[in-house]
Amino acid sequence: MQFRYQALQRKREPDELDAAVMLAAPRGWIAVFVVLIVMAGACGWALLARLxxxxxxxxxxxxxGGTSQVQSPYTGMVGRVLVHPAEQVRAGQPVAEVTDPGGTVRTVTSPFAGKVISAALSPGQYVRTGATAATVERTDLPGDxxxxxxxxxxxxxxxxxxxxxxxxxxxxxxxxxxxxxxxxxxxxxxxxxxxxxxxxxxxxxxxxxxxxxxxxxxxxxxxxxxxxxxxxxxxxxxxxxxxxxxxxxxxxxxxxxxxxxxxxxxxxxxx
Known part of the structure; x- marks a missing residue:
């Protein structure tokens, strides 16, 4: 009977049609605006930023010219090595002496100018035709x-x-x-x-x-x-x-x- 009495009392009360209804608290709206701003900024960054x-x-x-190899055109025993790493050489400069099987001393020359990167021969070494005598960084090309x-x-x-x-x-x-x-x-x-x-x-x-x-x-x-x-x-x-x-x-x-x-x-x- 108590519940029925309360229901009748509420039915007698007039409807509050002119009362304002709060859909969300102010703190909730602030959170929504912050999320919208962050999303707009992220979309703008994704479209306008450059990676x-x-x-x-x-x-x-x-x-x-890079580097090039000076090769020996002779077969024989190396007598003297005439260049050393970091040394500048000119075109036609001797880089080593090789004694061929006939006993003739042959001179190996550099066909180009540049800086010696490495000297591959050593005195007393036996070499064949085509062996590398020295590696030279070339500086003789146009527009060097x-x-x-x-x-x-x-x-x-x-x-x-x-x-x-x-x-x-x-x-x-x-x-x-x-x-x-x-x-x-x-x-x-x-x-x-x-x-x-x-x-x-x-x-x-x-x-x-x-x-x-x-x-x-x-x-x-x-x-x-x-x-x-x-x-x-x-x-x-x-x-x-x-x-x-x-x-x-x-x-x-x-x-x-x-x-x-x-x-x-x-x-x-x-x-």
Whole structure:
């Protein structure tokens, strides 16, 4: 009977049709607005932001001609070695003397100018025709300059085009102190380097092993360094503090080549 009495009392009360109804508390609306703002910002960032897609590869600072081998045209016993590593040689300069089986002393000369990277012969060594007498970094080609030769895996070089910006981490200039060396792609070899070709460019079989990634033959990418007359190194860097000395050849580098830029939205779509 008590419940029936309460029900009758409520039925006698007039309906409060003009009373305001609270759908959500103010704190709830604030949370909704915050979520909407965050979602709008995320959508705007996904559409307008630009992400840099890069490919990383090892390389070396050298000259456009790379390295070449001076080979002995004679068979016989090595008498004297006339050049040493880091020494400059000119075209036609003797690099070694070989005594042939007839007792005649033959002179092995360098057919090109450059800097000796290594001298492969030693006195008393018996050599045959075609043996490497010295490896020379060539500096006799037209337009000689310091460049970066980068060895990019063939499967990642398909989208490379000349003109793309490059950042180089130089082994003799810590990036934490001096930043990154700037450059631009000037050429991409159309075919992967053979084992012999890689060894010829890198300066020997041992050096070539350090430029192979995943066991596949790389493609050679030539990077021109951006000059900066105001820098002690002679080139432009990503920071104001640059190395106090000029860069030298045969310095190993790690290159980051920019392939393209895309928005996060395109990345999600897999474009």
């Amino acid at each position: 840099h897609v890069t490919v990383d590869a090892p390389g070396v600072l050298t000259h456009p 300059r310091l460049v970066a030769l980068v060895f990019v895996p063939a499967d990642r070089a398909a989208r490379l085009v000349p003109g793309r910006p490059v950042r180089l981490s130089v082994s003799t200039a810590p990036p934490a102190v001096f930043g990154l060396l700037r450059g631009r792609v000037t050429s991409i070899d159309p075919y992967p380097l053979t084992r012999e070709g890689l060894a010829a460019v890198a300066g020997g079989e041992l050096a070539a092993e350090g430029f192979k990634q995943g066991g596949q033959a790389p493609r050679l990418v030539t990077v021109d360094l951006i000059p900066d007359p105001g820098s002690s190194s002679g080139y432009e860097w990503s920071t104001a503090k640059t190395p106090p000395v000029r860069l030298g050849s045969q310095t190993s580098v790690s290159a980051s080549i920019e392939l393209r830029t895309q928005s996060p939205f395109e990345l999600v779509l897999g474009r």
